[in-house]
Amino acid sequence: MGEWFSTLTFFEQSYWVIAGISSIIFIFVLISTFLIGDTDGVDGDVDADIESDTGIGFQFFTFKNLVAFFTIFSWAGITCIEAGYGKTITILVSSVSGLMMMLFMASLIHYINKLVSSGTLKLENAIGNVGEVYLTIGGNRSKIGKVHVNIQGALRELDALADSEETLKTGTVIKVTEITGTGILIVQPINKNKHDNKPLIANH
Numbered sequence: 001m002g003e004w005f006s007t008l009t010f011f012e013q014s015y016w017v018i019a020g021i022s023s024i025i026f027i028f029v030l031i032s033t034f035l036i037g038d039t040d041g042v043d044g045d046v047d048a049d050i051e052s053d054t055g056i057g058f059q060f061f062t063f064k065n066l067v068a069f070f071t072i073f074s075w076a077g078i079t080c081i082e083a084g085y086g087k088t089i090t091i092l093v094s095s096v097s098g099l100m101m102m103l104f105m106a107s108l109i110h111y112i113n114k115l116v117s118s119g120t121l122k123l124e125n126a127i128g129n130v131g132e133v134y135l136t137i138g139g140n141r142s143k144i145g146k147v148h149v150n151i152q153g154a155l156r157e158l159d160a161l162a163d164s165e166e167t168l169k170t171g172t173v174i175k176v177t178e179i180t181g182t183g184i185l186i187v188q189p190i191n192k193n194k195h196d197n198k199p200l201i202a203n204h
Contacts, residue, residue: 012081015094019074026071029064064109065102073098123183126151126158126176130190137161137168137187147174147187160185 005013077094085093129149134157137145141161145168148157161184162168163177174187 011087012078015074015077015081015090018070019078022067022070022074025067029067062106062109065105068105069098069102072101122152123158123179123185126185127178129176131174131176131187133160133168133170133172133174133187136170139165139167141186143167144184147176147185149176149185158185159183160187162187162189164189 005016008016073094076097077090080090080093126149129151131147131149133145134148135146137143137147137160139162141163144159144161146157147160148155150156151158160174160176161180162174163186166189168174168187168189173190175190176185177188178186180186
């Protein structure tokens with residue numbers, strides 16, 4: 001094995017090293033996903049993706065997607081090398097293959113999380129709940145922002161619009177008044193000091 005590896009060029013060795021490392025990690029991630037659940041992120045909490053899905057949305061650069069990229073990148077490159085292609089073609093083909101795999105993985109995980117979320121999360125349960133603006137919301141429904149609201153016992157990050165004339169900035173305390181047909185929360189500001197650092201929803 002060592003003699004075979006030493007006969008390879010540095011370019012070929014690089015692809016084989018990447019293939020070996022990424023493939024081992026990919027297999028581990030794949031097994032853990034089936035046994036534990038979707039484990040993007042360090043904490044490995046499957047509920048984290050589901051709870052924040054409607055707020056975070058499509059995620060391209062994740063650890064799992066990067067592992068998939070390098071796995072397909074390396075093996076596609078090795079295939080090109082074995083077929084006798086030059087370095088430029090090998091790098092191009094392997095890079096495109098890796099990016100396509102990343103896109104496939106991101107789309108698959110996003111779609112699965114959407115299905116799980118839509119089956120368990122009932123947005124109408126947010127009506128009447130108090131929350132806090134996370135990303136600025138434009139007045140008179142002019143700009144979608146994001147809010148943190150407790151729904152079904154969990155803090156969630158969701159898209160929101162405001163009927164109020166003023167812009168609702170980060171930290172503004174709000175109340176959910178209705179839900180649009182597309183799943184966007186309609187909120188109204190609550191007359192409370194925006195700079196009050198006491199958490200309003202963390203312990204609900």
